[in-house]
Amino acid sequence: MIMEEEKSLTPQEIHDAAHQAPPSPVQKIETGLSSFLENTFKMVNEEDSYKKQLQAEIITRLPQLKNSELIALLTSASTNLNDQMSKVVSPTMQLLTAAQQAEMAKQQKEIQNQQNIMSQTNFKELNMVAPQEVLAGFKALTDFIRIAENQKSRSD
Numbered sequence: 001m002i003m004e005e006e007k008s009l010t011p012q013e014i015h016d017a018a019h020q021a022p023p024s025p026v027q028k029i030e031t032g033l034s035s036f037l038e039n040t041f042k043m044v045n046e047e048d049s050y051k052k053q054l055q056a057e058i059i060t061r062l063p064q065l066k067n068s069e070l071i072a073l074l075t076s077a078s079t080n081l082n083d084q085m086s087k088v089v090s091p092t093m094q095l096l097t098a099a100q101q102a103e104m105a106k107q108q109k110e111i112q113n114q115q116n117i118m119s120q121t122n123f124k125e126l127n128m129v130a131p132q133e134v135l136a137g138f139k140a141l142t143d144f145i146r147i148a149e150n151q152k153s154r155s156d
Contacts, residue, residue: 029099033092040088047084051077 023031058065058073065073 026099026103029095029102033095033099036095037088037092044084044088 062070
């Protein structure tokens with residue numbers, strides 16, 4: 001029996017593996033979508049070659065077919081093509097839309113977190129350094145804005 005040599009990792013390979021970021025959910029979706037499309041188009045290509053063989057056989061027998069049979073063949077071929085396209089395009093668009101929505105939600109959450117942090121920091125700084133008259137002025141301004149918004153909503 002021949003013994004297989006064990007492959008040992010170099011320190012650089014260990015370092016790279018340890019510091020490699022795990023794929024994000026969006027990357028996983030993109031990878032899955034890519035694989036799905038590759039397999040689907042491979043199947044479509046195989047089916048296309050099968051259809052071409054069928055078409056060649058049908059063409060040789062065309063003089064023997066009746067008009068109703070020709071129309072039925074045309075209808076069947078058109079229906080199959082439309083069905084095939086919808087089966088490829090619909091899931092693809094759903095996955096792309098889901099990936100975009102996930103990315104947008106992530107960005108929106110990051111923006112919201114930054115805004116929350118900024119507003120909390122600003123209020124803390126104001127409370128610590130602003131004189132009471134300034135804070136009272138801000139409160140009066142806030143109350144005025146709320147009253148104006150309420151009157152505007154009532155008039156609409």
